[in-house]
Amino acid sequence: MKWTKACRIEMLLFLLAVWGCGNAATEITPDRVEQDGRTVPDVRQESTEPESIVFPDGVVTDVADGFVPWDVPTGDGAEVQPECEPGQGCFLHPCSSNDECQSGWCVEHMGQKVCTQPCQEECPAGWTCSQVGATDPDVVFICVSNFTSLCRPCTQASDCMGSTGIKDACVQYGVQGAFCGGKCGPDDQCPLGFACQAVTTVDGVEVEQCVAKTGLCPCTDTAVELGLFTHCQVTNEVGTCQGKRVCTEGGLTPCDAPDPAVETCNGLDDNCDGDVDEGDVVMGLGVCDDGNECTADKCLGVDGCEHKPLSAGECKDNDACTVADHCEEGACVGNPVLCDDGVFCTDDACDGSGGCVFTDNTDACDDGDPCTVADQCGAGVCKGEAVSCECQVDKDCLALDDGDLCNGTLFCDLAEWPYTCKVAPDTVVTCPAPPAGPNAFCKKAFCDPATGQCALVADHEGFSCEDGNACTVGDKCVGGTCGSGVSALCADDNPCTDDSCAPKSGCVHASNVLPCEDGSLCTGGDQCAGGQCLPGGPLLCDDGNACTDDVCHPAQGCVFVDNLAPCDDGVACTLGDQCVQGKCVYSGLGPCEDGNPCTDNFCDPVQGCLAAMNAGPCDDGNACTVGDHCVAGACLHDDEFFCGDYNECTDDACDPVLGCIYKLNQGPCNDGNACTVGEKCLAGVCGGGKPLSCDDANACTTDGCDPGLGCQHKNICVGWHTVAVVPAAFTQQPAGPGTLSLTFGQPASGIQECDGTTVHFGFGPVSIAQ
Incomplete structure (x- = not known):
């Protein structure tokens, strides 16, 4: 509209x-x-x-x-309005x-x-x-x-x-x-x-x-x-x-909160910390917690406290020299801290605070030098007594060989004087490391000195390792194998999760959808979702009416109070929709517009926007049409628009969007002047023509051009006729510029006589006697 x-x-x-x-x-x-x-x-x-x-x-x-x-x-200066009696609505x-x-x-x-x-x-x-x-x-x-x-x-x-x-x-x-x-x-x-x-x-x-x-x-x-x-x-x-x-x-009533009290085994949250009977308490006896992480303490009411030994889960034994503390049959045990500096001449131990102490020893050792004997540790270093190592042949070195086939055999090195006994590098045995895996830490490569053969033997006995199972704790080396410890405890005491353990990832707490209790008096149908107990109460106090404020009264339950909020009556064209006495009412009708000029739009408070067809003028969106008018809800036109500009130097056309278009051309044209020829269009103007030649080759006419009529030839004698020969009565004129001398009886081709006295031939006049 x-x-x-x-x-x-x-x-x-x-x-x-x-x-x-x-x-x-x-x-x-x-x-x-x-x-x-x-x-x-x-x-x-x-x-x-x-x-x-x-x-x-x-x-x-x-x-x-x-x-x-x-x-x-x-204050003293305040003005007070006249008193208004109750009920008067002031x-x-x-x-x-x-x-x-x-x-x-x-x-x-x-x-x-x-x-x-x-x-x-x-x-x-x-x-x-x-x-x-x-x-x-x-x-x-x-x-x-x-x-x-x-x-x-x-x-x-x-x-x-x-x-x-x-x-x-x-x-x-x-x-x-x-x-x-x-x-x-x-x-x-x-x-x-x-x-x-x-x-x-x-x-x-x-x-x-x-x-x-x-x-x-x-x-x-x-x-x-x-x-x-x-x-x-x-x-x-x-x-x-x-x-x-x-x-x-x-x-306002006094605060109805209870006084916080020491937790007792009564099914109540006595200390209001969100947990009921936490610590497994027993009525009259106080908390059932025995201080041992490796017992499951439980309140049995008047029967007292139960402390069930655990052989699962982690704990803390308060010993700095242990790691991977875990419960075994009710006791918290840990694996010793590994202290190893890789030096044979030190004794490695934990210092009691979690650190390591490395003490020098005096053990027998091998300094790797074939030219020493009685090797012994001292100040953390292995040293022996030097002996003569000179030789002439390999057998001279047999006395110095320790018989250990793993550290190589001796030969007499003749490379320089004096010749000495040295270890042949290609006779030293290098044993491969244990294969990677959970047991690698619990094994080491060992070479038998008597045979020179390699073997894997147990290592790090009793120390912590990782068996690759996330569901065990306290793993330790036993006989060259990483032995699994005790099971991990995955219980999170959350009723909204199902607890389990996956060997690769560990404890899994999968959310469930079980019914639960959130502790609110104004909620019902509480249910687990996303690992939490979500209340369902707000749904119970929803009357589906946007014009009421839904609240939960602690004693009365749901109360629906009328409000004055903006609302939507479901009719798009009504204005000022607002809640009145619990109902959504409108205060006015708004405009309706369907974008069609051939319909008259109006708002019906029940049906919404309606449209009635009209027969008024319209615009069909086509610039090349005229007489647009509405017919049966559609915009139609009477005729095509004429775009002629009467200029032969433009090509005339019509674009539905732009309207008339006049494109310049360079074709031949007529500038309206009959005295010019060869005109052409240039920049929309006809011009550039040459003058028209009006010479009719007739000596008895005066030639000229009229812009409107073209060439004009005006007679200059009374009458015209062509003579065959020069007349007998001919007065010969002397030859000279502008004249022509003729001889009597001469052929008169091209000679025309006008008035009987003058003959024009070419450009010169001659006199002819009558």
């Missing part, structure tokens, strides 16, 4: 008028009355803006004197619906519903003049509170969102609980009785909010009706227990 120019101007003027009246629209639905045969918002213009606000009746408080929860002027009086207020508007303020007043630009401090969304036919502005939820008990940030959509913070008031704050800053002042302070929210975020100077907040009628509560806690040397403080007519 197309808008006329007049429609666009009228709408622009309307929008400018609305914009000049106030701030952005607030979605609050007014009561409506009949006036002059039409329904209009019930706004009584005689209401005036009070310079001060009277504290309303019906507010219950449990705080000390001096707490001022409303924006009430104080500004700030409690209400539950619009018809209870003189202004026709019941709005949220500081946690409860109160009557407000109309405005033009100004409102009392803490209130903003805001347009009521989508009212018809007149635009209405009312005072809307900047502190809709201030001092309302809360447990989370979402509890502090009012009908205007402004979310204030849920502020922690120490051990008293949490209450809704109010946005504040250099340009946003707090109501009397409140201060703008940097506080910590229940989410642990530091923000600036308006908070009560007394440190407590009162209970409003709305909070009492809804049974709103805040969390609180009781703390002593044992721990901290959480509880609630509920709004009642007598104010």
